[in-house]
Amino acid sequence: MAGRSILPSYMLNDPVLLNDWHVVARSSAIASGGVRAVRLLGRELVLWRNGEGAHAWLDVCRHRGAKLSLGRVHGECLVCPYHGWRYAGSGACAGIPAHPGQAPSAKARAEVYRVEEHFDLVWVCLGTPAQAVPDFPEWGDSSYRKVSAGPYLFRASGPRVMDNFLDVGHYPFVHARFFGDSPQFEVSDYEVEATDSGLLARDIGVRRVWKAGPAGAGETVQVKYSYRVQRPLTGNYTKVHGAERFSMMDTVTPVDEGESLVWSVMALNYLSETTDREFLDYQDKVTGEDVPVVESQRPSLLPLSLDDELHVPSDRLSVAYRRWLAKLGLRFGTC
Numbered sequence: 001m002a003g004r005s006i007l008p009s010y011m012l013n014d015p016v017l018l019n020d021w022h023v024v025a026r027s028s029a030i031a032s033g034g035v036r037a038v039r040l041l042g043r044e045l046v047l048w049r050n051g052e053g054a055h056a057w058l059d060v061c062r063h064r065g066a067k068l069s070l071g072r073v074h075g076e077c078l079v080c081p082y083h084g085w086r087y088a089g090s091g092a093c094a095g096i097p098a099h100p101g102q103a104p105s106a107k108a109r110a111e112v113y114r115v116e117e118h119f120d121l122v123w124v125c126l127g128t129p130a131q132a133v134p135d136f137p138e139w140g141d142s143s144y145r146k147v148s149a150g151p152y153l154f155r156a157s158g159p160r161v162m163d164n165f166l167d168v169g170h171y172p173f174v175h176a177r178f179f180g181d182s183p184q185f186e187v188s189d190y191e192v193e194a195t196d197s198g199l200l201a202r203d204i205g206v207r208r209v210w211k212a213g214p215a216g217a218g219e220t221v222q223v224k225y226s227y228r229v230q231r232p233l234t235g236n237y238t239k240v241h242g243a244e245r246f247s248m249m250d251t252v253t254p255v256d257e258g259e260s261l262v263w264s265v266m267a268l269n270y271l272s273e274t275t276d277r278e279f280l281d282y283q284d285k286v287t288g289e290d291v292p293v294v295e296s297q298r299p300s301l302l303p304l305s306l307d308d309e310l311h312v313p314s315d316r317l318s319v320a321y322r323r324w325l326a327k328l329g330l331r332f333g334t335c
């Protein structure tokens, strides 16, 4: 869907996602005085920053409906491009240039959403947050180097994209040139623990090439993956080989029913000789391999009925993901 979403479908009003946190930008992308247009769940939002911090509002001026994102920051206010109404950080109109002596009506107020900034990302909740912003414990651990990648555009539904993140079985096929197409590929058996706060799958053993990234070809070894699904569209994994650890948090922004953005935050304690740019180039290529496959999946919405697909033991986590989404009552991006 392009342009304005006048009548969002029931999916775009899914309470599970309306009351959840979603990334809309990198914090550094909205410098002080910056204004940016973004989309989330079919809504057009304006992001801007003043001395109080970052703000996310519906991108509509209450006067004649012009896009506030075409305006500019002046002092501590966002100024509409059309007739210059000035909006304070609270969303209240603070001044109408054509009538300097007139106090703006209480109705002259932007629609304001909650904003938090973590991991150099701007998180927005369109409703009332049902939980805290997802966590990435390695972010505060100085023994890890951090690299942020994306956003990556997938013309696919959010749950389909998240399901790909949770899938270890595709590595030697979609990512053969980086992870190796080991003839001994096999996914070890594992359990999935469903908790109130999500899903945990520990120590999934996979044979793959280690250090296959920008450092070049590595040896094929047994690597252990552990996954944590925190929210319907946010998950973390850690892969371990000896003392070397790599953790990633992927969060998928539901721009629309059929459009998603993936933001990846990574933390690793090896490959110190590799530059961030080399690492990002590698990550861009790996994610780029996922895009056409995920976009090809039919139905384009993630089936929650287990009868609609075939499952094998290595799919345990994605089966648990479908069950968990059904239990949460998620309708967005699912069928």
Ligand code: FES
Residues within 6 Å of the ligand: 061, 062, 063, 064, 065, 066, 080, 081, 082, 083, 084, 085
């Ligand atoms: S439309 Fe914004 S000030 Fe008139």
Ligand SMILES: [Fe+2]
Residues within 6 Å of the ligand: 164, 170, 174, 175, 286, 290
């Ligand atoms: Fe992948």
